[in-house]
Amino acid sequence: MKYMALIYSQDGTGPAWGTPEFQAMMQGYAALNDALKAAGAYVAGDALQAVDTATTLRIRDGRTETMDGPFAETKERLGGFYIMECADLDEALRFAAMIPTAAYGSVELRPLVVWN
Amino acid sequence: MTRAGDPALSLAQVVRSDRGRLIAALIARLRDFQLAEDALQDALEAALRHWGRSGLPASPQGWLLRVAQRKAIDRLRAGARDGRRIADLTLLSGEEAAEWAAEDIPDDRLRLIFTCCHPALDPKSRVALTLRTLGGLTTAEIARAFLDREPAMGQRLSRAKAKIAAAGIPFAVPGPDLWAERLDSVLTTIYLIFNEGYLASSGAEPLRGDLCEEAVFLARLLIYLRPKEPEAEGLLALMLLTDARRAARIAQGVLVPLEAQDRRLWDAAMIAEGLALLDRAMARHTPGPFQIKAAIAALHVQNADGSGTDWTQIALLYDSLLRMEPTPVVRLNRAVALAEAGALPAALREIETLAVALDSYPQFHAARADLLRRLARAPESDAAYGRAIALAPTSADAAFLRARRSARVKVQADTDIPVLGQKKAEQTPGPSPTGRYEANDQNAPSPSRPK
Numbered sequence: 001m002k003y004m005a006l007i008y009s010q011d012g013t014g015p016a017w018g019t020p021e022f023q024a025m026m027q028g029y030a031a032l033n034d035a036l037k038a039a040g041a042y043v044a045g046d047a048l049q050a051v052d053t054a055t056t057l058r059i060r061d062g063r064t065e066t067m068d069g070p071f072a073e074t075k076e077r078l079g080g081f082y083i084m085e086c087a088d089l090d091e092a093l094r095f096a097a098m099i100p101t102a103a104y105g106s107v108e109l110r111p112l113v114v115w116n
Numbered sequence: 117m118t119r120a121g122d123p124a125l126s127l128a129q130v131v132r133s134d135r136g137r138l139i140a141a142l143i144a145r146l147r148d149f150q151l152a153e154d155a156l157q158d159a160l161e162a163a164l165r166h167w168g169r170s171g172l173p174a175s176p177q178g179w180l181l182r183v184a185q186r187k188a189i190d191r192l193r194a195g196a197r198d199g200r201r202i203a204d205l206t207l208l209s210g211e212e213a214a215e216w217a218a219e220d221i222p223d224d225r226l227r228l229i230f231t232c233c234h235p236a237l238d239p240k241s242r243v244a245l246t247l248r249t250l251g252g253l254t255t256a257e258i259a260r261a262f263l264d265r266e267p268a269m270g271q272r273l274s275r276a277k278a279k280i281a282a283a284g285i286p287f288a289v290p291g292p293d294l295w296a297e298r299l300d301s302v303l304t305t306i307y308l309i310f311n312e313g314y315l316a317s318s319g320a321e322p323l324r325g326d327l328c329e330e331a332v333f334l335a336r337l338l339i340y341l342r343p344k345e346p347e348a349e350g351l352l353a354l355m356l357l358t359d360a361r362r363a364a365r366i367a368q369g370v371l372v373p374l375e376a377q378d379r380r381l382w383d384a385a386m387i388a389e390g391l392a393l394l395d396r397a398m399a400r401h402t403p404g405p406f407q408i409k410a411a412i413a414a415l416h417v418q419n420a421d422g423s424g425t426d427w428t429q430i431a432l433l434y435d436s437l438l439r440m441e442p443t444p445v446v447r448l449n450r451a452v453a454l455a456e457a458g459a460l461p462a463a464l465r466e467i468e469t470l471a472v473a474l475d476s477y478p479q480f481h482a483a484r485a486d487l488l489r490r491l492a493r494a495p496e497s498d499a500a501y502g503r504a505i506a507l508a509p510t511s512a513d514a515a516f517l518r519a520r521r522s523a524r525v526k527v528q529a530d531t532d533i534p535v536l537g538q539k540k541a542e543q544t545p546g547p548s549p550t551g552r553y554e555a556n557d558q559n560a561p562s563p564s565r566p567k
Contacts, residue, residue, distance in 0.1 A: 003284075088284045088286035089285045090286050090288070092284070111284055
């Protein structure tokens with residue numbers, strides 16, 4: 001099954017750029033990338049630019065509305081994602097537990113729909 | 117071999133003793149909870165017809181499994197849409213001819229327990245699914261036990277089964293890295309079932325013994341399938357030492373505090389088994405919260421005449437428990453033990469610090485009321501009793517609290533009228549209010565869950 005890990009955190013809760021803690025966090029991500037690739041579980045993964053770069057689009061009554069900002073204003077922001085190929089939820093949870101942001105943010109796991 | 121007898125009765129016996137094992141074997145093959153349940157139901161209906169005509173088969177369990185598997189294939193054929201299902205079908209057809217004697221059916225119940233109690237399901241769904249698949253209760257019985265409407269409970273069960281399938285919750289015994297977390301989830305689920313039976317969260321009926329028995333059955337099953345887990349043994353000991361007092365706990369619709377219970381009504385065999393289990397668990401030298409709670413329950417029942425309970429020892433055990441479960445409820449229980457050990461003002465000071473966290477928790481107000489009464493602060497005590505009565509979950513709880521409030525005792529040395537602190541403690545070491553209120557009472561403080 002493919003799982004998407006959605007990585008959320010609140011602004012200002014993670015380690016600041018340039019600090020040793022930030023360095024450790026990035027090493028954590030590098031280790032996870034290696035582990036995913038070694039297990040053949042890596043499909044995709046990346047970090048997102050800050051939420052103030054977000055643009056939201058919707059179509060209502062045939063008219064396209066384009067707006068500044070994310071779809072929903074929440075304290076926890078979507079900051080990155082992985083798509084992982086895993087045997088089951090427990091394997092996905094094992095990898096999710098290696099996501100450094102889980103230590104101060106949260107990770108939502110969602111299976112991808114299988115299209116036939 | 118065919119035996120004479122009522123086929124419906126024989127079927128009921130097989131269902132009673134082997135349903136969990138059959139459903140587990142079917143889920144292991146079909147990887148689909150709903151399909152397994154439907155197919156077993158089909159097979160049971162077929163059994164009623166066939167066994168009546170041609171007598172009991174040599175292996176009723178093997179017969180049911182084989183027929184259920186065929187019924188599953190029929191259902192898959194009727195609904196076959198996607199590749200996975202067709203693959204299942206092929207796999208099944210290969211096994212179709214297999215014959216199983218009862219003892220040849222692989223026991224997949226341990227995997228089933230861990231799937232039903234997976235932390236990706238919400239706690240109430242874990243309870244419902246465990247009772248349905250392993251306990252064999254009907255949806256109607258589970259709904260009744262939790263005072264839910266049957267359709268609502270049916271929907272809850274369907275949602276849980278759908279999530280297992282869609283989210284890829286494995287049908288597997290967790291590996292060593294997940295073991296502690298998952299075992300804890302299983303034990304907590306069993307304890308929730310027990311508490312719902314022992315301390316009904318609402319309604320007129322204060323005890324639901326069938327749920328207690330289900331919980332004890334499930335704990336025994338877990339220990340049978342995976343022996344030597346000290347916390348599982350601790351949980352079973354705790355439930356036995358608590359349930360042993362069931363017959364003495366209510367008299368004329370009013371809760372009887374532990375110290376006033378008629379000990380002749382206690383189940384001596386259950387107490388002996390609980391104490392032996394606790395000894396065995398503690399000899400493994402891996403302490404845990406359930407073992408500590410069982411040890412507290414043991415101190416209560418070992419005190420034969422109710423006069424010499426070792427409250428200092430109980431307070432020390434709560435100190436240990438607090439290190440593992442730093443919750444306001446454990447703090448409250450520890451304060452009550454301190455009060456019983458003689459430190460009334462210190463206990464009250466400790467309890468007052470919990471006022472915000474436990475404001476909607478009746479035991480908090482009851483314990484506070486009792487301390488205030490014993491410190492001769494009657495008006496404050498009456499007000500606190502009023503709050504406890506308003507929050508009381510069952511009529512037996514409320515009746516008890518009203519009796520306490522009207523028993524105008526001026527000082528702490530009341531020997532013939534049991535004090536509430538002891539009632540509190542009665543509820544504490546056994547089914548600790550922790551499990552019950554955190555899980556079932558929407559207004560009660562809930563354990564901090566990682567977000």
